[in-house]
Structure formats: structure tokens, C-alpha cells
Amino acid sequence: MNEAKQWTVTVDIDEHDGRTRATARLxxxxxxxxxxxxxxxxxxxxxxxxxxxxxxxxxxxLSRLAHTLLDVAADDIEGLTATPPTRLHL
Structure with a gap:
């Protein structure tokens, strides 16, 4: 049986002068x-x-994080196959 994997996302939020910033980390x-x-x-x-x-x-x-993860997956596929993936979608 395969060992279960666990990934976690943390989000830190701060506010300054009417602006809110969230930093998501996978x-x-x-x-x-x-x-x-x-x-x-x-x-x-x-x-x-x-x-x-x-x-x-x-x-x-979180949306940007998802797109970043998709880019990483595309780079990994290209690294293994020496060709870029045709299309990856969210």
C-alpha cells in the first residue's frame, strides 16, 4: 500500500492603509x-x-498559487519528455 502524502497550504494576511495582502504557501x-x-x-x-x-x-x-503549481507541473513534464505538454488546465 502506498503511503499517504500530505501537502499543506498556509495563508498569512496583513492589512495596511486600506490594502489587504495575502501570502499563500504550499x-x-x-x-x-x-x-x-x-x-x-x-x-x-x-x-x-x-x-x-x-x-x-x-x-x-490561492488562484495564483494554483497557476504556479500548474506551471511547475508543465516544467516537470517537459523535463521528463523533452517536449512541452500540449495543454494543462485548472
């Missing part, structure tokens, strides 16, 4: 995690609801 067995950043800013005409900024910035960071 931790695998590799030495260095993949990292992506997402941001959101408060429209001055909108009511300040910090949770919404957190959600938007985190969603953007």
Missing part, C-alpha cells in the same frame, strides 16, 4: 514551498468590512 516534501501573493484594496466609497478584503486577497493568492 508546503510539500520539496525543500522550498511555492508562494503566491494576492491583494485587495478598499474602495473609498465602500464600507470597510475587513473580512471581504481577506476573502478577496486570499482567493487571488
Amino acid at each position: 508546503h510539500t516534501r520539496d525543500a522550498r514551498p511555492l508562494t503566491a501573493v494576492g491583494t485587495a484594496r478598499l474602495n473609498p466609497a465602500d464600507r470597510d468590512v475587513p473580512e471581504i478584503g481577506d476573502e478577496l486577497a486570499t482567493a487571488r493568492a
Whole structure:
């Protein structure tokens, strides 16, 4: 039986001057995690609801992280086959 693998994602969120920044890190067995950043800013005409900024910035960071992981997989495929993959989709 194969050993189960576990990857974890951590998201750190901070706010400064109406801007929210989320940093998502994917931790695998590799030495260095993949990292992506997402941001959101408060429209001055909108009511300040910090949770919404957190959600938007985190969603953007996770989306970028997913695309980064897809790029890594494409590079790995190309490294093994010496040809770029035709198409990889999320």
C-alpha cells in the first residue's frame, strides 16, 4: 500500500492603509514551498468590512498559487519528455 502524502497550504494576511495582502504557501516534501501573493484594496466609497478584503486577497493568492503549481507541473513534464505538454488546465 502506498503511503499517504500530505501537502499543506498556509495563508498569512496583513492589512495596511486600506490594502489587504495575502501570502499563500504550499508546503510539500520539496525543500522550498511555492508562494503566491494576492491583494485587495478598499474602495473609498465602500464600507470597510475587513473580512471581504481577506476573502478577496486570499482567493487571488490561492488562484495564483494554483497557476504556479500548474506551471511547475508543465516544467516537470517537459523535463521528463523533452517536449512541452500540449495543454494543462485548472
